Amino acid sequence: MSDEMPVVGGAPMDPQKNIVENASQASNLTTLVAAVKAAELEETLAGEGPFTVFAPANEAFEKLPEGTVDELMKAEGKEKLTKILTYHVVPAEATSEAVMKMIEDDGGSHAVKTIEGEEITLTMEGESIVVTDAQGNKATVTQADVTQSNGVVHVIDTVLMPSE
Template sequence: MLKSMIRAAAVTTLVAAGSLAVAPAALAQDTMKSDTGAMAGDMPMVGGAPMDPQKTIPENASQADNLTTLVAAVKAAGLVETLSGDGPFTVFAPTNAAFEKLPAGTVDDLLKPENKDKLTKILTYHVVPAKATSEAAMQMIKDDGGAHTVKTVEGEPITLRMDGDNLVVIDASGNGAVVTQADVMQSNGVVHVIDTVLMPKM
């Protein structure tokens, strides 16, 4: 079993795989509803679409206008079924604008069948095998003196830091992605939208 992202000190916001994280009270009130379902007006919006906390990560992401490149990449890599599983997962989701920051032609090359392994490596570098809210992440950063390292599904670590009030994710090359929208709850995890594509060592 992959190492959990959260230590025992953060059990109030993250519990063992297969269980639900406890979100901040206000967030929980805004995003979680009873078994009868949630009304769109009560759901967080990503890319102009409501994110249903009772749906999986791929189901919600496919509705967001600003995540279409990510969704296409997940499909090309054959990861839809994986990310539809029980999880729990924490996904740092790059927007279309984040992918546009890459050198010209990079996305088109990654989507080619012959580059599926490379694409899978990059995408799984954005996934942590646990469910962590931003509150939990910030507490770990504080507890660890300003930086907390987390192992991704890809196998390599990412580093979480704070830049003022912003939660920042640092990749293997030292490049930082700012979390622009945190704590978008899903039935099998949580999504944090980021403004830069994270790159593992290739």
């Protein structure tokens, strides 16, 4: 087992720090961190957990229709932003190994409930874990198993959307 910390966005992710402390250091998660602050979810994600966070990288937010992020960051977008962000969080700690086992045990597809209340579906495509949202959008885990003091983060390439 290596003592080296995983690096996300050029910054080492200290497993002794919580999800918010680490994410705010990663250059590829700046949009997510700004969104978490706009939705006032820092306290939640800095909580005890354990949490599994499917963290959209900046490129994931850039795939959204133009102006979407700006609208969500406004005060009137806070409720929708909160729904979207909490849809990326599962109230359990699931490493990629555990996720792959759940997918295999369930015959190739495993649904998990998010803290937003709706489910996301986990599948495998080749060696990659794929997360499918309520609207059928698929996000691929681009960096798995970034251990935090209060859970684990898997970086994804697409923003997940709840049904509404």
